[in-house]
Amino acid sequence: MSRSTALVDLFSNKLSVVLPTIAVLLGALFVRALFAADPLSHIPEVGRELGSNEKRRQAFLANAKALYRDGYQKFKDGVFQIVTSKANTSVVVVAPRYLDELKKLPDSIISMEDAVAQSLHAKYTKLPVGDNTVAHTIKSSLNPALPHLNQELLDEVEQSFLAELPPCDDWTPIRFHGKLLRIVARVSGRVFVGPELGRDEGYLDAAINYTVEVMNARRAIDRMQPWKRPFLAWRLPEVKRLDERFRQATAILRPIVEARMRLGPDERPNDMLQWLMDDSQAKFGKQSSARLAQMQLALSFASIHTTTMTGTNALYDLAAHPELATELRQEIVSVLAANNGIMSTHALQAMKKLDSFLKESLRLHPPGASSFQRKVRQPITLSTGENIPAGVVIEAAAHAVTRDPRIFDDPEEFRPLRFYEMRQRYREEGSVDQAARNQFVSVSSNALSFGYGRHACPGRFFAANEIKLIVATCILLYDVRLAGGATERYKNFEFGTSSIPDPSKELVFRRVAG
Structure with a gap:
């Protein structure tokens, strides 16, 4: 048997052992991802009744203002999430009451720069x-x-x-x-x-x-x-x-x-x-x-x-x-x-x-419809106990605030x-x-x-x-x-x-x- 043939046989034998292991690991990762807890599951979502994420994304494109306003009216002093125009991407919308505590956080924790860069694809534009x-x-x-x-x-x-x-x-x-x-x-x-x-x-x-x-x-x-x-x-x-x-x-x-x-x-x-x-x-x-x-x-x-x-x-x-x-x-x-x-x-x-x-x-x-965009770099906890994980964008419903009869x-x-x-x-x-x-x-x-x-x-x-x-x-x-x-x-x-x-x-x- 030539040396090259022996190497091929050795590689094949090793591969026959490794492949099932890789398959099991990949399967485990898939199942884990499938059943992993949604880190935003504790935050109510606006527009879920519209159906799939794609339908909600299209609704956002057609009239995001109505979705922000609906969420603001339902959760005036709280937080809610909304599916944006980007598929499978949500933002967390916070009431004005949270802005004073959020504005004190350094850029290392919540970043306007990251939010703008993501929204406008600064890497390419x-x-x-x-x-x-x-x-x-x-x-x-x-x-x-x-x-x-x-x-x-x-x-x-x-x-x-x-x-x-x-x-x-x-x-x-x-x-x-x-x-x-x-x-x-x-x-x-x-x-x-x-x-x-x-x-x-x-x-x-x-x-x-x-x-x-x-x-x-x-x-x-x-x-x-x-x-x-x-x-x-x-x-x-x-x-x-x-x-x-x-x-x-x-x-x-x-x-x-x-x-x-x-x-x-x-x-x-x-x-x-x-x-x-x-x-x-x-x-x-x-x-x-x-x-x-x-x-x-x-x-x-x-x-x-x-x-x-x-x-x-x-x-x-x-x-x-x-x-x-x-x-x-x-x-x-x-x-x-x-x-x-x-x-x-x-x-x-x-x-x-x-x-x-x-x-x-x-x-x-x-x-x-929105303002105060920030991307969360490190997990934060709001004063009312809501946890917001890293990677999420937070916003305020600027237009809905201007229509609040408690304010105007x-x-x-x-x-x-x-x-x-x-x-x-x-x-x-x-x-x-x-x-x-x-x-x-x-x-x-009140003026964002x-x-x-x-x-x-x-x-x-x-x-x-x-x-x-x-x-x-x-x-x-x-x-x-x-x-x-x-x-x-x-x-x-x-x-x-x-x-x-x-x-x-x-x-x-x-x-x-x-």
Whole structure:
């Protein structure tokens, strides 16, 4: 017998012994997995009556808001789980009462970064999750600079309205969402990259379309079976489109970045691009144009579309209640007269009725059904005893909270001065802190659209200023109505957790006389 034949026989003999053992082990693991206790079995599940996980997943895609609201109404002060759009994946939804204890937990225990990375497939979409440079620069440079930037922003708002809207000397129908998207991109670009580049069509194209492309890539990856993603996700056309967008943005920014690197300290512009360059260099050394382009696209993703949706919702509400314009216009004119005609940060803060109107519009039309997404890294136990294992995502039912009659009187009713009246009442009672909690920009367990805790949106102060400047300018310049004599406010599109104003709807504008 040859040596090779002997080795084959030896291997065969060994294999005949090992294979049954492997089969038994695999069978044991399968049975264990089949009959293992569900670590979330103690938490009630919403939508079980709908049938299989796939049916519940489809129900989530069709109208997640209804499922969150159903769970919130059944378990107002407790927790429940809900099957999400991803097959066989649940999230645990917690009542507002738990948020104060959860926000104190460190990122090593519950992580917003992990939740966002999982939801948006950051590994493939290349969103810079985990890089805190942008958030740090917003807090350290952008927010403190806002009082000095307001006049520049107002100039861009006024120029953008003139550039994007027709004269409107008589009632003129306009598909406003698309116009506002360009206005917001220009106004944001004034601060993000400076006035010249902020009006460049290549930059505007990248800033406006990047968010849509990220969401397209996310949906395409969601549809792919998880085990295939490491091998095939990068080849998806939607993911390749993002790679092309990065190259385009880098090409636009490269000459600007190179020119700025040659400037002396006293010559540097006062905008987000320069602050990012300075902050990045201080921490990590000189950053490449590609890295700065990625940061700029992340800024666009976080700000432009959400600001546009909030502004469009506000204008749809204003058009549905045209009698409100007179009262808001009187307040704006009065405040400007008291501030030398300057729409400063102080003046915007004094427009309390405008602030209340915007907060009420956001209350009724939040951008999503849920907020405060965190992925559990280490098992946690809530104060009421519920155990939540590692690997689970927890959320709060942001939309359902805004419809809770225990929190808001007549919660389904649009009352534009709701928060103005609340703030007045708290001031009369001497509760200054409570009055401040009911501003448009404030976050609380009852107002979650900007998030909550230390990871609340750092750019909300800039966004609030921008929205107020745009809406106040619009009210001063135009009367606005719904198109076609409609009197009922346009309905939003609902899909998954998202709620967006219908971008196809028209508003009718007419310049205010004088």
